[in-house]
Amino acid sequence: MTDKERLEEIKSRVWKDKGTYAMGDYSQREGYIYTLSDYDYEWLIEQAERVEELEEGVKEAVSDIENISPHEAKKTLMDLIKNMEGEI
Incomplete structure (x- = not known):
């Protein structure tokens, strides 16, 4: 499998969920959380x-x-x- 094929495979398997995460300055940000x-x-x-x-x-x-x-x-x-x- 080529690197390009592997990357496409990973893209298709990763879970993407909406979430809120902490920033370094104690603030929060809305965005996505990726699980792989x-x-x-x-x-x-x-x-x-x-x-x-x-x-x-x-x-x-x-x-x-x-x-x-x-x-x-x-x-x-x-x-x-x-x-x-x-x-x-």
Whole structure:
């Protein structure tokens, strides 16, 4: 199953209920409360962590590219894309 399929599956399984929840400043807010399984929650956290890692890689690549030749920049970008594809 692809990550996209997994996300769609989670969306279809999550329970969404109206509720009121506390804010950090002791106020309350109307909204929705979402309930999902431990398994789905952990998977979503892992995906968020992967995104953070990929964003950091992109920032480093951009920083590197600004200081190197066009040929080296192209190679750096190609390497980054290959690494990203391997993680998707």
